[in-house]
Amino acid sequence: MSHVLDQAIAVVRGxxxxxxxxxxxxxxxxxxxxxxxxFGGITVATVVNALMSHPDALGDPLAVTINYLAPIxxxxxxxxxxxxxxxxxxxxxxxxxxxxxxxxxxxxxxFALHRQTWESIEARPPVxxxxxxxxxxxxxxxxxxxxxxxxxxxxxxxxxxxxxDSTSTMWIRDVPERPLDYxxxxxxxxxxxxxxxxxxxxxxxxxxxxxxxYIHATPEELAAQGTDPVLATARGARFGNGHFDADxxxxxxDGEDAVLxxxxxxxxxxxxxx
Amino acid sequence: MSHVLDQAIAVVRGxxxxxxxxxxxxxxxxxxxxxxxxFGGITVATVVNALMSHPDALGDPLAVTINYLAPIxxxxxxxxxxxxxxxxxxxxxxxxxxxxxxxxxxxxxxFALHRQTWESIEARPPVxxxxxxxxxxxxxxxxxxxxxxxxxxxxxxxxxxxxxDSTSTMWIRDVPERPLDYxxxxxxxxxxxxxxxxxxxxxxxxxxxxxxxYIHATPEELAAQGTDPVLATARGARFGNGHFDADxxxxxxDGEDAVLxxxxxxxxxxxxxx
Numbered sequence: 001m002s003h004v005l006d007q008a009i010a011v012v013r014g015x016x017x018x019x020x021x022x023x024x025x026x027x028x029x030x031x032x033x034x035x036x037x038x039f040g041g042i043t044v045a046t047v048v049n050a051l052m053s054h055p056d057a058l059g060d061p062l063a064v065t066i067n068y069l070a071p072i073x074x075x076x077x078x079x080x081x082x083x084x085x086x087x088x089x090x091x092x093x094x095x096x097x098x099x100x101x102x103x104x105x106x107x108x109x110x111f112a113l114h115r116q117t118w119e120s121i122e123a124r125p126p127v128x129x130x131x132x133x134x135x136x137x138x139x140x141x142x143x144x145x146x147x148x149x150x151x152x153x154x155x156x157x158x159x160x161x162x163x164x165d166s167t168s169t170m171w172i173r174d175v176p177e178r179p180l181d182y183x184x185x186x187x188x189x190x191x192x193x194x195x196x197x198x199x200x201x202x203x204x205x206x207x208x209x210x211x212x213x214y215i216h217a218t219p220e221e222l223a224a225q226g227t228d229p230v231l232a233t234a235r236g237a238r239f240g241n242g243h244f245d246a247d248x249x250x251x252x253x254d255g256e257d258a259v260l261x262x263x264x265x266x267x268x269x270x271x272x273x274x
Numbered sequence: 275m276s277h278v279l280d281q282a283i284a285v286v287r288g289x290x291x292x293x294x295x296x297x298x299x300x301x302x303x304x305x306x307x308x309x310x311x312x313f314g315g316i317t318v319a320t321v322v323n324a325l326m327s328h329p330d331a332l333g334d335p336l337a338v339t340i341n342y343l344a345p346i347x348x349x350x351x352x353x354x355x356x357x358x359x360x361x362x363x364x365x366x367x368x369x370x371x372x373x374x375x376x377x378x379x380x381x382x383x384x385f386a387l388h389r390q391t392w393e394s395i396e397a398r399p400p401v402x403x404x405x406x407x408x409x410x411x412x413x414x415x416x417x418x419x420x421x422x423x424x425x426x427x428x429x430x431x432x433x434x435x436x437x438x439d440s441t442s443t444m445w446i447r448d449v450p451e452r453p454l455d456y457x458x459x460x461x462x463x464x465x466x467x468x469x470x471x472x473x474x475x476x477x478x479x480x481x482x483x484x485x486x487x488y489i490h491a492t493p494e495e496l497a498a499q500g501t502d503p504v505l506a507t508a509r510g511a512r513f514g515n516g517h518f519d520a521d522x523x524x525x526x527x528d529g530e531d532a533v534l535x536x537x538x539x540x541x542x543x544x545x546x547x548x
Contacts, residue, residue: 117546237537
């Protein structure tokens, strides 16, 4: 039996059409259901998995932007993906997710080769206790997808109540344990609950409108991570007029030799509690 | 004579084609030339200007992602834009920039209505001296576009030489003075020189691959800004393997009542100096 993440991100590739668009067939998985439609992270992970499986893909995923136009209903959906241009060291994709003849997501992706250059990880990870000294959190049943993650909040868990600082920092890994790869990492970049929950200390109507994830990790860094939990942190900058943003980072761990695996940015809508 | 920014972002709208794609005709402006092709900010500003001019546009620009596939050559180019879905309070666009039958940029945009809700500007602006106490910087002639901005670096100007911290913070406004609006603000979100320059204290081959800008400003906040300079700050998180990222914020000013007008994120490529 394959891992539940692999079941959820599985795609079947169709033929390219006359316009060089490849169609991949996917199906929602009940284990990654969210309050309205599937967990956005699993949708991104499925897109990344599909594009990586294309024989013409160049290198590894570097950036993915996805826009959520409408909820995906339970059942089958189709990813329409097109390589618009392949340069010497990077490659540009556009894609749409179509269900029942409606486009429910749009997006773009950049793949790239890793070239050896000067390097510096300028950002620093949060200072935290080890994962095994932090308690794992249970989410309510109506957030099904969270059951596939072990999340240990160092700060900014929902149990902390209302907070003037929207920062959440957590250790997170797949349940059951699974070696980290690009789809799993992409999924985790959308695993932060909406920052507005933390500011109000309660669940509220909210959802992602657009998400841009930048993947810094090399294949070697992912292999070195194995099944160890990653250290994830996110914070909002401005809330108001029905929207807010959030920026996040995913680190290989804490300490001096920690590697910044991914950075992520999104805009969400929200409604005031009635 | 109209302002040079308005000349540069001017578009002529064609008819919608059978697939509901609207084509806008634009032309590069020599005043916004960069080292290779036009300044990316002016391209984003032109896209924002075009989409805003569409009679079916809903509300104001909230988010724009643009991918730079290839340089735009001097001359005419065409924006192919499509409204994929209009929801009750937001609207999703996809677009391509086409020149000589080649797609040179792809992207997506979200427009939205501003709804009155709970609000909080959680981020804080940098602590800086007033703009008139900071010296304006001249850029070399081969960076033509910079001549259309008054930039006053509080920290992280290129004249500072090599720096372990890639943060640049500057006061910036259009030259000549021009009241701030969405296109002008969008342009400024790409006005930070590549962070790798600051780490090495020198110009290097580098260019934006993908840019996502989130516009928080309301029309009233833009009107209140008028021609006052905005406070812009940006920093990179990780450099290496031929790429780096940068995150930026644009503030109405400094101090307690400063408003966060926009946040911006990008991935650039770079080559080591030979």
